[in-house]
Amino acid sequence: MKAFTQLKGLVGPMDRANVDTDMIIPKQFLKSIKRSGFGPNLFDELRYMDEGQPGQDCSQRPINPEFALNLPRYSGATILLARKNFGCGSSREHAPWALEDYGFRAIIAPSYADIFYNNCFKNGLLPVVLTEQQLNVLFAEMYADEGYQLTIDLAQQKVVRPNGESFEFDIDQFRKDCLIKGLDEIGLTLHSAQAIKDYEKARAETQPWVFGAIK
């Protein structure tokens, strides 16, 4: 996994509440057996005027001029500002894959759906939680200032605004460590292989019906 330490980048908006995973990456693109290539179809139904199909050359499709992220001023954005309950709906990891493939490395929102939030960390994508008031400030500054950039410092747990003032955010220690070090979580868990085996042994003695059932 890509490590995440500090990010300074252009900010783009997704200014609506309850953005669901079907909106982030529509169902027809989930048929891929790959992990990459979802970026051109991020927010597909909002971004283009036609119905997208897997494998299509998206550069030839009619774009929706009303969709904010299509505006040239947000081109190359790496930080997404969003509203509450971002990523609600399905467990599809294709949602963070699409955001990451598009070029986003961080999202800032007042809240996220649990599964989506969890999936972000597995893909080097940092979901920052700030308050609704703080988001209102950032949205207003971004709309007022073309080329608006933020700096996210994960070690310091701070979002630094262009005027030098910053907002602090909370994050789990384990998730922070994994992101900063770009750790392989599976490798880490397998360091506890003996503890897992001991657990299984003890459990098989008290609840033998749990094991060996499916064959």
Add this chain to the structure above:
Amino acid sequence: MSQRTVYDKLWDSHLVKQNADGSALLYIDRHILHEVTSPQAFEGLRIAGRKPWRLDTNLATPDHNISTDPAERAAGVAGIPDNTSRIQVQTLDDNCDHFGIKEFKMNEMGQGIVHVMGPELGATMPGLTVVCGDSHTATHGALACLAHGIGTSEVEHVLASQCLVTKKMKNMRVTVDGVLGVGVTPKDVVLAIIAKIGTAGGNGHAIEFAGSVFRDMSIEGRMTVCNMAIEAGARVGLVAVDEKTIDYCRGRKFMPAGEMFDKAAEYWRTLTSDSDAFFDTEVQMNGSDIAPQVSWGTSPEMVVPVTGNIPRVEDQTDAVKKKGVERALEYMGLEGGAPISSVAVDRVFIGSCTNSRIEDMRAAAAVVKGHTVSKTIKQALVVPGSQMVKEQAEAEGLDKVFIQAGLDWREPGCSMCLAMNADKLGAGEHCASTSNRNFEGRQGNGGRTHLMSPEMAAAAAITGHIVDVREFTGDQS
């Protein structure tokens, strides 16, 4: 030991290791796989040179993007017309064969929607941890399991280590007391709960559904309720064990038998919340107040009683909410203030992991029996949740009831719930649907979903518009 909730008990009994940083290693007893969220996980295993930690915990089946059309299904995997879908289903078969994972293949007895198949085969049982790369995994919580959806990276993690690195959730209890009225179903109860607490109301929580309404409810009904916990933001929804739970488990394929079953049942009976257990959040509702529910908008919290009106933009006080209502009305092509029962539907979908079990089939068949689907309906699909449900329904002659009334009787799969297969809505079409999500585009680009119970969807098929099933007479208007 202090007083504990069911969730606390399930958590404690699966804890392999508690880490100092607040994370924990949790043991996973059952892992259900399907074609959409597993290929990248298997690929990850291969690249890292890893093998599944153990095989007897995994169970796989294709469901999301397979065809439900009997002719197409008869042609097998090679006959799946969509190239990318065929490759995905074939990839699941190949991966399961390669790693030795038990799979019920597309046309095999046992196949079905993951959350219908697991419980009916007895693969999920009380007291287990159950995960699947699908957000509706909470369904299995109806059997007092700790069950939740995971992403593909975690699918790989569970395959490789039989564990998840996770953090304990908060406890929420939703108590619904009283008695449900005639024509009010588990689907209406869960839609009413979501309407009350909102789509983010359960974020960070495991919800226990308690009270007389759930005690009186069948296990399949409890599955419908737990299934939609995620639509209230909660990854986990569950119901404590009672004698109905034990009776449901008895005799199923992967369940223990004889003395072993009795020993297991003795443990299962301990899976109730202690009387003074602490819940971080409590919600109380009266079941007698719940009418049949219908969604009018593009989020599962946008729900009104069938006797109610579609909300008006000008009545909204909160700015963000106002914007949401305005956008939803526009997408749905609806007029605020109009009665919900005035909305005409183009298609009807009875199925999905929420409402495709045998009781759902029986309930829908009882409504349409002796009537004919309205001429204004383009398509009315009935899709059983599994091969076993299909077989049982056909043994009871339900398929004939549906076909005689003019509905299509299909092969088991996720079908029109998520439009990853040929069953989908056209742009602008309204659908009376027993599925779980009414997001924009969910059932097809531009499609307009109205979530409701199987009884209500069946009645809408006959009348051609949304109708209160309690007043349904079969007359077309």
